[in-house]
Amino acid sequence: MRWSPLARSECRKVVTSKGTWILTVFIVLWGFRPTYAGWDAVGRNLTVGYVQIGVSLFLPVGALLLSYQSLIGERTTGSLKFLLGLPLTRTQVLWAKVTGRTLGIGAAIVVATFVLAVIGLLNHGMFDMLPFVGTLLATLVFVSVLVAIGICISTVTHRTVTAATTIFGYVLVTLFWSQIVTTIYTAVTGVPVDPYDAPASGPLFLALRLTPDGAYNVLTNWFLGVGNSTELFHIVYTKLAPGVSVNAFVVEAAFGGPGPWYLHPVGSILVLLVWLAVPLGLARRVFTRGDAI
Amino acid sequence: MTDVDTAINVDGLTKQYGDVRVVESLNLTVKQGETYGFLGPNGAGKSTTIGLLLDYLRPTSGTMRVLGRDPRTEVVEVHERVGILPDRYGLYTDRSARQHVALVVETKGGSDDPKALLERVGLGDAVDQNAGTFSAGMEQRLALAMALVGEPELLILDEPFSGLDPHGVRLVREIVAEEAERGAAIFFSSHVLGQVELVCDRIGILHNGRLVAEGTLRELRDGAEVVADATMEDIFVELTDARVDEGGDKR
Numbered sequence: 001m002r003w004s005p006l007a008r009s010e011c012r013k014v015v016t017s018k019g020t021w022i023l024t025v026f027i028v029l030w031g032f033r034p035t036y037a038g039w040d041a042v043g044r045n046l047t048v049g050y051v052q053i054g055v056s057l058f059l060p061v062g063a064l065l066l067s068y069q070s071l072i073g074e075r076t077t078g079s080l081k082f083l084l085g086l087p088l089t090r091t092q093v094l095w096a097k098v099t100g101r102t103l104g105i106g107a108a109i110v111v112a113t114f115v116l117a118v119i120g121l122l123n124h125g126m127f128d129m130l131p132f133v134g135t136l137l138a139t140l141v142f143v144s145v146l147v148a149i150g151i152c153i154s155t156v157t158h159r160t161v162t163a164a165t166t167i168f169g170y171v172l173v174t175l176f177w178s179q180i181v182t183t184i185y186t187a188v189t190g191v192p193v194d195p196y197d198a199p200a201s202g203p204l205f206l207a208l209r210l211t212p213d214g215a216y217n218v219l220t221n222w223f224l225g226v227g228n229s230t231e232l233f234h235i236v237y238t239k240l241a242p243g244v245s246v247n248a249f250v251v252e253a254a255f256g257g258p259g260p261w262y263l264h265p266v267g268s269i270l271v272l273l274v275w276l277a278v279p280l281g282l283a284r285r286v287f288t289r290g291d292a293i
Numbered sequence: 294m295t296d297v298d299t300a301i302n303v304d305g306l307t308k309q310y311g312d313v314r315v316v317e318s319l320n321l322t323v324k325q326g327e328t329y330g331f332l333g334p335n336g337a338g339k340s341t342t343i344g345l346l347l348d349y350l351r352p353t354s355g356t357m358r359v360l361g362r363d364p365r366t367e368v369v370e371v372h373e374r375v376g377i378l379p380d381r382y383g384l385y386t387d388r389s390a391r392q393h394v395a396l397v398v399e400t401k402g403g404s405d406d407p408k409a410l411l412e413r414v415g416l417g418d419a420v421d422q423n424a425g426t427f428s429a430g431m432e433q434r435l436a437l438a439m440a441l442v443g444e445p446e447l448l449i450l451d452e453p454f455s456g457l458d459p460h461g462v463r464l465v466r467e468i469v470a471e472e473a474e475r476g477a478a479i480f481f482s483s484h485v486l487g488q489v490e491l492v493c494d495r496i497g498i499l500h501n502g503r504l505v506a507e508g509t510l511r512e513l514r515d516g517a518e519v520v521a522d523a524t525m526e527d528i529f530v531e532l533t534d535a536r537v538d539e540g541g542d543k544r
Contacts, residue, residue: 002369002400002402003400005395005396005399005400006396006400009392009396013385013387016387074383077383078379078381078382078383079382079383079384079385081349081377081379081381081382081383082377082379082382082384082393082397082436082439084347084348084349085347085372085377085379086372086396086397086400086401087368087369087370087371087372087373087400087401088368088369088372088400089368089369090368289351290351291344291349291350291351292348292349292350293344293349293350
């Protein structure tokens, strides 16, 4: 493929960046969280849970920070003129950037996952391979989604400060997504939402899992077999434990069963794919139309 | 003249930003194997024209053919046969000169030796040096090495003498002569009028987005109402000064 040298170059740039390895260290240090709740929830698969914990907090911010300058930075410094002078279409330039950065950040995440796996193996013994592989694959898809979002922001904005502000806005919205959703839900339906005793509303639970972060947690909780929720695995387990009250939205707790079909965890794959396709499509549309510099 | 005979063929090219026409109804032809100097005062529209030829920018109206192809719809086919030295570019400060050239070689699917190309532009001692440590002149030499990858049929050089010391200027002039000797067409913009005079077969002068004069040095001299032994600088000043009042400043 003609664009593969550029993709390799992008990958090398990410892999040789200090930020990438700081992200890796943060994921490992934050992820390794041996708790009784975690052990009670998934036993030896607590090791897999470490990956979910570390990735959920640090990967979104880290991957976006490692991607948002990829195009606007080159436009600002003028190096984009060299890239656009290569025998590549603008779509191929964009594709090479997404692929290269995904592979670079993905490689760092694989390292973090395997470090956590070794730590978990030594501490708790052998874990199940199915949830481990499933979580690793979901994490890599999550990486590609975040890179696509970062590069989309980098493409559609014209100033670095605007791109950085947009990233900050995205992080804030996803961080407070459940509050945003419940506020809107209450305003529209007039039904107050108590997270300790959430209403059995399909649309409410569907909206909660529409962010990439929420979809990732739903998917990995499914692999871990703890329950259907956008919360971290040990919180889901605690919520479903008898006699415990926690402010978490868990499908089984609200519906007393699996809930409507569209809340099945498999749907989260579709959510992630939409988050991959829409930013890429938007970035391509903007980058291939009009002036590129 | 057919597409086969022309390296660049521009017809009625216009680029407008808001109400400002940066390039206006430009007609231009550069023949195969020709060295064409594209001159003009600051803001005349030279870099914009080059940006349009390379598909960095999209025209408001008009048509272009580069090596017989439309750079907008056939950018891959055009760029694999064209060597590009842009103006106001930036290098990757965390990569070596070799890595810069290698990226172009690999993308073009060529077999050029990056070291040999860097030696040709006088960077033989800095092949593995980080481009972030380069002086302006070294950066320009590296950019030229990248443009030379794959023995292009057409070299588009935007201000190739920029940032170069007299040795560098001479080197660029020699390389332009060598490439022309090889049969490549060369289209370059420059402010260094003395060098243009030395290397160009034909010269076009752009002013306020319009081509105000075009021809050999002799033809320009004849048309500019200057003395018989006038230099390129005399001709340039005469042609562009005479038209200052005809329009406002443009990019």
